[in-house]
Amino acid sequence: MAMRSPLPVRDGVGATRLHVPRTGPWATIADYMVERFFHLDADVLRERFDRGEIVSITGAALARDTPLGAEEFVWYYREPPVETPLPVVEEILHIDDDLIVLDKPHFLPTTPGGRYLQNSALVRLRNRLDNPDIAPIHRLDRPTAGLLLFSARPVTRGAYQLLFENRQVEKVYEAVSDLPEAWDPDAPALAGRAFPLIYRNHIEKLRGTVRVTVDDEREPNTETLIELLGFDEHVLHTLLRPHSGKMHQLRVHLAALGAGIRNDSFYPDLLDEMPDDYDRPLQLLARELRFIDPLSGKPREFRTRRTLQDAPGGETP
Known part of the structure; x- marks a missing residue:
């Protein structure tokens, strides 16, 4: 069971929990x-102790001389960064007592992190709906647009999270890539594989790295069904059905097949970090979600209203 924070959500942002070692070379x-x-x-950090801003699991304020070993975890609010509002707007597609379905725009992170606190889908939703209990059921990368599910109350959250853990949610994405070299319009294929094709490999996210690593010697732990939606003289439009849900999976799989997603700064090559270019979003969209509702037993289906700007003809089939 998750450890409950002794501090309430403030301005849509939950308190940060820090694990403190029981022993070590520190007196306090x-x-x-x-x-x-x-x-x-x-000095500023110690003053936060003096103001009672660092607390224990009971919510009791800790002093600057509280000895090491007195508490295993402490909680505090992060000092909010100075944020420039992101010029993107999310849309709520569905809301009921238990579930919220959000249509996330490109560039908006799912949860707070780094320089994004108020500029995250979670915090925007909590503030917009005045509900501090909202929590994400799954996540999308910041550059990816499309469907995101949120839990509206803790008592039913686990039932929806289990759907994703047990791979009982059908997820459908679409992507636009530059047309691969040697593309044969009469025999469409990626890396010599005709459509539809299944791609598998082993990917792993290592601590301290921004990209996942691929290990072709290990048993595959990812699988994606890739179908052809269309193409023109410049781009390739594909439909992606991931069987697994590893970090960056779809981006890695298309890059490995010679069809890296347009405007991807991570795959196949890691580019220097640049300011967001809102005219060139990553051409990846979480398009559809289907599952049997664990509470009602009825089928649920949701579809994004967004499209990929570089898709052939400018429209999504």
């Missing part, structure tokens, strides 16, 4: 945090 919890967050001003 404050000393550990000063070293742990070396990039922050030590």
Whole structure:
């Protein structure tokens, strides 16, 4: 069971939990945090203890001289960064007592992180609906647009999360890639494989890396069915049905087949980080979600209203 925060959600953002070692070369919890967050001003951090902003699991404020070992976890609110609002707008497609379906735009992160707090789908939803209990059931990469499911209340959240854990949700994506070299319009194929095709490999996300790694020597842990939607003289339009849900899976699979998704700065090559170019979003869209509702037993189906701007003809089939 998840550990419940002693601090309430504030401005749509939950408190941060920090694990503190029981033993070590630090006399106090404050000393550990000063070293742990070396990039922050030590005096400012200690003043946060003096103001009662660092608390234990009971919600009791910790002092700057609270000894190491007194608490295993502490909670605090992150100092909010100065954020420039993202010029993108999300749309709620469905809402009931238990489930919220959001149509996420490109560039909006699913959850707070890094320089994005208020500019995240989760915080925007919590503030918009005045519901601090909203939580994501699954996630999309920040560059990816399309369908996102959120739980509206904790009591039924686990039932929907299990659908994804047990691969009982049919997920459909679409992507646009530059037309591969040597493309034969009379015999459409990727890397010599005719459509529809299934691609598998083993991918893993290692700590401290921004991309996943591919290990062709290990048993595949990812699988995607790739179908042809269309093409023109410039681009290829594909439908993607992932059987697994590993990080960056669809981006890696298309890149491995010589059809890297348009405007992808990670695959096949990692490009230098640049400011967001809102005229060139990643051409990947979470298009459809289907599942049997675990509460009602009835089939549920949702479809995005968004389209990929580079799709042939400018429209989604």
